[in-house]
Amino acid sequence: MSSKFSLTGISDIALGKDLRSENEVVGKKAGMTVLNSVSFFLAGVSILFLIAFQINESVSLTWFFLSEAIAFLLIPLLARQGFVKAAKILLIAYADVGIIILSSVFGGDAMIQAFFIPAMGLSILLFDNTQVHLRNMGILLSILSYFILDYIIFERISISESSFSLVRWSVLTGSFVTTWLIFNTFSQFKEDAEHQTLELLQKEQELNQELSLKQEKLETYIEQLEVATEQLAKSTKAKSEFLATMSHEIRTPMNAILGMTHLLKQDSPREDQIEPINILDFSGKTLLSLIDDVLDFSKIEAGKIEFENIEFELNKLVNVIVESFKITAKNKGIELNTEIGEGIPNILVGDPARLTQILNNLVSNALKFTEEGEVRLSVNALQVGDDDSVRLQFTISDTGIGIEEDRVNTIFESFTQASQNTKRLFGGTGLGLTISKQLTELQGGTISVESDEGEGSTFFVELTFEKGSSTDEAKAITKSEDNAESLRGLRVLLAEDNLVNQKVMLRFLERWNVDMTVVDNGKEAVEAIKEHNYDVVLMDLQMPTMDGYEASEHIRKLDDPYKRNTPIIALTAAALKEVREKVYASGMNDFVTKPFNPADLEQKLFQFIEK
Template sequence: MSIYIRDAFDLMENNKYGEAIVMSNSVLEFAIENNEEGLIAKTYNVLGNAYFYAKNDSLSYHYLYKSLDLYTKLKDTSGVILVYNNLGVNYRDSEQIEKSNENFERALKLARKLDNNSALIYPLYNVGYNLVDKQKKYKEALPYIMEALDVYNSTKELKGDVILAHIYETLSYIYFKLEDEKKSTMYYNRSIAYCEKHNFQVAIAELYRGSANLNAEKGDFEKAYELQSKFIIANDSIVSIKEFGKVKEIEAAYKIKENEEKLNFVKKEQAIQKEIIKKSKIYNILLVLFSLVLLFSGYWIYKKNKQLKLAKDKAENLSKVKSDFYSEISHELRTPLYAVIELSGLLLKENVSVKHKEYIESLRFSGNHLMSLINNVLELNKVESGKMKIQQIDFELKNLVSNIIESLEYALRDSNNTISFKYDENIPQSLTGDSLKVSQILINLISNAIKFTNNGHIEIEIDRLKDVEEDEVRLAFKIVDNGSGISEEMQSQVFEDFYQEHSKNGRSYKGTGLGLSIVKRLLVVMGSDISVTSKKNEGSTFFFELNFRVTEIDSLPIIIYKSQLEYIKNKSFLIVDDNKINQLVTRKVLDHLDIKSKAVDSGAKAIALVKEEEFDCILMDIHMPELDGYETTELIREFNKDVAIVALTAATKNEVEVKASMHGMDDYILKPFITKDFVETITKAMHRRQ
């Protein structure tokens, strides 16, 4: 039966705690029936560890101490060392560091006397790890970890053990703290390679998380985010809710047996108590009272800890549900909007009547307006989750604002408003900054001005202030309207989430109440803020300042874009999308770019067609039934590594950015898109596969 207890230990190390407990209890019944005390001690140790990982501390300590008592009775020094080591890990996990150190030191002392490398390596490592993780004594920890490495290298029985991955990881962390980046990187790479070779998924996940924290500590937040994403993916593949559910079922199944054992123990204890009561009743009453106090105190602490854990789990679950909701709602809304915006844009290029043109402009404005609302909601989620990044893009501010005004022309006509744009000609033509966030800020502010102004005038003014540095300018932005205005007592509330202004005559200005809140949040992220001055029925002025770097005017991007258009002309594309309308829209876009295309509505059909025909690029949807875009890409890559594959999706950037490259895609495009960005992305993807 010893082989089965080893199998149970392997199951436990692979997070299959339920199966480990089932197998261990079967072995335990056999061992007790046959009075095999050595096997009983081993089984108690495995059960103690399994319940530790299943987060049941009381049962974990119960079985570990039973194992320790039996190993001590049997004078099995190796077993005693093993249990001391496991107890040290338990106490470390519950932040009882002094007890943890005591148990590791006992294990190390016995192991040195025993002169057994297999028994020595874990106490050595754990003493060193406590010095690193709990006491921050990196130089003192180094000799213990290095000795553990030497022990591993000189012991054949340890080959392939996961302990080597932990040793490498800890050495990487120590040298990072000792500012020896070369050695830190070397040991990190060794640990990753070793884990991948032996498929130690839990250790790989911990490596990603630890490295993410180190990179965040260094200030390399982009690398930290990349590694954190890898940790989440790796961890998701390991943690199984079913396993924890199974543990609970197993605990219930074996509860009866445990209660019977406890009952027998109580009966024996009662017999002894009767003899003691005869000698000293008062002593026993005090002892019982004291025990009850301890019992109730322990129960109260247990209940509090359980409530805190439930609250933590609930908060984490709510955060995940919220993130999943934003991802799903983004996809579901952007998909039809892609068709509305792109088709209306294509129709405006056709020779349509004046009347029909007005209808199409109205349709395109409504689509863009809805897209703006969606972006507001998504930006709010990004700020709250701390995932918002500042991008540095070369752009022409004057053209940006002019395009925004043009896109809002229909709304201006509908509200019978006029608009003027005052632009300081001393502002450099080409600037570098986050043009997407500037665009969103201005769209929200100008749209807000139009909404609260009728038969009036809106003025946009941008002035150059004193230069910050030689290659950096500071600009002042003003958006002025003569609309309904904001009362003085309400001005402090307009930047709050979901706040909506209502007029005294009962008119309600419909909206999400997020526009101004998003503006303020975006500006804060960009190192600025926004102010407002207003009087009721006289209008409002919103103003803010931003810094931009000055860039040299370069005609090269225009030349490159023309070259890209020429390169993709007459190329052959495959569109994979289960939405027929999206297929039509994408084909129309490709037609205007002189690109030949075919379309299929499933991953299976795409795979079959790629085997028969040659394509220069595949535009792959992500969310499809049966085979999704990631799975389809992986299957295509098994037989075709030359075709460029680009995700064309309505999913969020955070969802697709990491996964796309992991599954063999060359890049991604978010719908709806700007044609210039679309052309640049597909051109780069095809060049990579040449």
């Protein structure tokens, strides 16, 4: 905004600039540009005549040209205040009056009256086609002035000195009146502008205050958000720690329950004991499955789920799944069948634990909702070529209750089951299918379902695996299964603080003819290693006095190379990736998750004997 509303702004007007904005060009119309240019040109001419007549005192016209110069300077200001049409008419009028006066002084022989022609052209330049009547008025004014000059002043009227003085004072009065009007209008505009400026400043202050308040509120919100974020991080950490603790605390007694149940099955129970033992085994495994579902769902939500990429044997994986549900199917009188298509590589590379989890959830559901008929697990190759990968489709079909048509698309949602009374009749968290879907999709696979209510359901899981090249693990497993007596005489040190788990482990290892020594904490394990030689150490992680991690680090620092390199297998109830990484970082060779699978433990022991 221009800081000056005074005559110092005349130069800006001459250049076509707005007094209220230094960068904004006014005079978009040609008429305004002509008005400014002609006004200042004629003002300059009037000043020249003023100087000339001031020097030549024979004719006293200084007063007239002074008034003319002032008028020409003020006409653009009048136009800037909004009186554009009046300013244009005054410009023409003052130009005509100037021609008349000069013609009167120099006489008709000077032909100064010829300047009425450009005066008429000035009217055409000042007014556009939308102002024809004003244009005609300006032209008529010039013609009338010429008529007065040529036919009245020169021919008929002889102006006396007193008359001339009257004319002079009339023109001077007109100049003063014009000046008063212009400055009065300009003063009013200036006051309005100042008032508007004050209003704008006041609004600006109010907006600044409001902005300051909002900024303070925003800073408060940011601080609250930071506090909430910190609390959320603490809450997430506490949740993870709680889940890890609960996992450990629940899995530890579950290890004893499932371990003893497994031993009872192998002890040739009486006929009346078989059913209770099977119920105990089924309930324990169901509880363990629920715990795993909750933990996995939490890890998936937190984005912390990760996948392994190791070799595994497809046939063995399928057989283990079938064996784990064989008793359940037998008790319900349901056939549990498997079928693996031809041409499928047996050694694959992927995450066997997650694949087992997906298939376990689907087979478990199929058995749960089937009262008669069959549950079938089929594996077929969708794409097998010469490349290093294979696309497999796992199909789990049943002849159970099926799924209502309007709920087929919702069964993969969290805590959702096929019907309202399903939970009441069959139980469950409603997380199994959700976790299976997310685990499948996170590995780049797909899962879908086809179902008819009352006729059964079929689930399809598609996953891509790399083809394995090593068969050493499969050979080791086969050799382990065929040579159960090969563990005889194996010297094992068990570090476990839980008395029940000590007894469970002792019962298993005795059946395998293993020579076992038991200690209650890590410190005792280190002392035992120093005094005796062992083939394998089974190390619990959470123990008093010294935990399994610290004990393993002490063992790896022993001077005796044989003792220092003794294989250590971790016994952990926390099936978390962080725990596994810490296990390997502390120097342990492998781990077994509680509740442990006896076959898995036997296999790992046998592998370390071979090494």
